[in-house]
Amino acid sequence: MTPAPPAVDVLLEVFTWVGLGGGLVLALVAVVLWAADGTWLAADAIVDTEPGPDGDVTVVRWFDADGDANSATVTGADAAVLAGRDSATIWYRHGWSGRMRLRRRPPGLRAVALSAAGLFALSVLCLVAGWVLYFARG
Numbered sequence: 796m797t798p799a800p801p802a803v804d805v806l807l808e809v810f811t812w813v814g815l816g817g818g819l820v821l822a823l824v825a826v827v828l829w830a831a832d833g834t835w836l837a838a839d840a841i842v843d844t845e846p847g848p849d850g851d852v853t854v855v856r857w858f859d860a861d862g863d864a865n866s867a868t869v870t871g872a873d874a875a876v877l878a879g880r881d882s883a884t885i886w887y888r889h890g891w892s893g894r895m896r897l898r899r900r901p902p903g904l905r906a907v908a909l910s911a912a913g914l915f916a917l918s919v920l921c922l923v924a925g926w927v928l929y930f931a932r933g
Contacts, residue, residue, distance in 0.1 A: 807925040814918030821911035828904045835890040835899055836860055842877045853877055855885060855895055868894045 796915060840857035853874040856866045866888060869877060875881055888894035 801812060804925065804928065807921045808932070809929070811918050811921040811925065814914045814916075814921060818911050818914035818918060821907055821914060825904060825907045825911055828901070828907060832904065835886040836889050837899075838883045838885055838887055840883050840895070842880050842883055855883070857885060857887060857895070859887060860889070863892070865892050865895075867893045869895075873897055 836859070838857040838859065840855045842856045843856060844851045845854050846852070854871040855869055855877070856864065857891055859865055867887075873896070883897070885895045885897060886899050
């Protein structure tokens with residue numbers, strides 16, 4: 796009869812597989828989010844303020860890669876970032892009109908990618924620690 800493995804070995808094995816499996820799942824989710832996000836192109840835009848029914852509204856205007864003039868109304872946090880500026884570099888959705896944002900990629904994609912990398916790092920760390928313990932015992 797073989798002796799039961801120490802609890803540390805069991806934990807390292809479990810965390811190795813959980814890190815590898817979770818990292819693979821989150822990496823797949825990151826690829827799906829990236830593909831679903833579509834193509835966004837950079838443009839130099841003019842920031843303007845227009846009167847609206849509820850006060851001043853921030854409007855961003857730019858020319859896209861096809862030479863068409865586009866505009867989008869900006870609200871929320873993006874309006875606060877653009878407040879007081881005359882121009883800004885924006886990202887617009889290729890093939891759509893009136894869609895823009897201030898970042899190339901959505902913030903959720905970065906969080907998922909960093910989580911996947913963290914789980915992969917956990918997996919590698921536990922795998923190496925398991926090997927070290929295995930060879931240290933002889």
